[in-house]
Amino acid sequence: MADTGEIKKKESEITQKAERTRSARVYTPYVDIFEKGNDIIMYADMPGVDEKAVEITLEKRVLSLYGKADYELSGDCELCGGEYGVGDYSRSFTLSDEINRDGIQASLTGGVLKLTLPKAEAAKAKKIAVSAG
Amino acid sequence: MFITRDYNGFNLWSDVEDRFRHLQHEMNRISDKFTSHSPKKFPKVNAWAEGEDELVFTAELPGVNSDDVEITVTGNHLTLSGSREGENGKDGESYHRRERWNGEFSRSFNLPFNVDSDKVNAKFSKGVLYITLPKAESEKPKKISLN
CATH class of the missing domain: 1.20.5 (Single alpha-helices involved in coiled-coils or other helix-helix interfaces)
Known part of the structure; x- marks a missing residue:
């Protein structure tokens, strides 16, 4: 169980050489991932992000999450004491199971992204016919 | 550059x-390891000054119900407490990762001025808590005109 005292926003690791065009900081969202029956369920903490500002892509087996945080502060607010940074969220995972792409569901409430990824029908045993020749 | x-x-x-x-x-990353040892400093809070007479506190509390947050203001003292329940593993669930926090939190702050507690406004939006703390009338400078 995570002790809340140690929770600190973590800046995203630099994995790609290409930079983002937006100069905002990028953070790694904390996630819970578990399997429930035939689904893989993922929760990601993305405070400040709404459902319109999140991008989820699944390319081959790589699932990428990207969320753009938007703070509702009026323009004349001036930061006078900061303990955490505000920025975007980005994280990618390599999934070990084949996913049924049509059945993916995503919702975002209260800054928490919930993804349901149904596994594809138990990797059907495929018979490969060998043609003689 | x-x-x-x-x-x-x-x-x-x-x-x-x-x-x-x-x-x-x-x-x-290394310096974070040494500086983050201030226990119970959660949630992390940013304080914003809106003009001379107002402070705005923001805290990131994703997935927390607004009913589970308690904010109390007395004079120049602000206390923020609440809890978040985890998605606890039930039967037939196996975890791959478990990084999100859950449990209770409580933090207090001393503010630079007394707050007009009737005008304190708090809102929750997209997992971010905003608390607006206006300065009490008695703290505002009063111009005294000479007769």
């Missing part, structure tokens, strides 16, 4: 910049 120029299709500066950024990142 350096001005970089491609030479023969291979960008020397960008390589140096990359290395430098990586080093900086590593150093931040």
Whole structure:
């Protein structure tokens, strides 16, 4: 169980050489991932992000999450004491199971992204016919 | 900022910049380890000054119900407490990762001025808590005119 005292926003690791065009900081969202029956369920903490500002892509087996945080502060607010940074969220995972792409569901409430990824029908045993020749 | 120029299709500066950024990142990571040992400092809070007479506190509390947050203000003292329940593993669930926090939190702050507690406004939006704390009338400077 995570002790809340140690929770600190973590800046995203630099994995790609290409930079983002937006100069905002990028953070790694904390996630819970578990399997429930035939689904893989993922929760990601993305405070400040709404459902319109999140991008989820699944390319081959790589699932990428990207969320753009938007703070509702009026323009004349001036930061006078900061303990955490505000920025975007980005994280990618390599999934070990084949996913049924049509059945993916995503919702975002209260800054928490919930993804349901149904596994594809138990990797059907495929018979490969060998043609003689 | 350096001005970089491609030479023969291979960008020397960008390589140096990359290395430098990586080093900086590593150093931040190491220094974070030493500085984050202030227990129970959760949630992390940013304080914003809106003009002279108002402070706005923001805290990131994703997935927390607004009913589970308690904010109390007395004079120049603000207390923020609440809890978040985890998605606890039930039968037939196996965890791959468990990084999100859950449990109770409580924090208090001393504010630089007394607050008009009737006008304190708090809202929750997209997992971010905003608390607006206006300065009490009695704290505002009063202009005294000479007769």
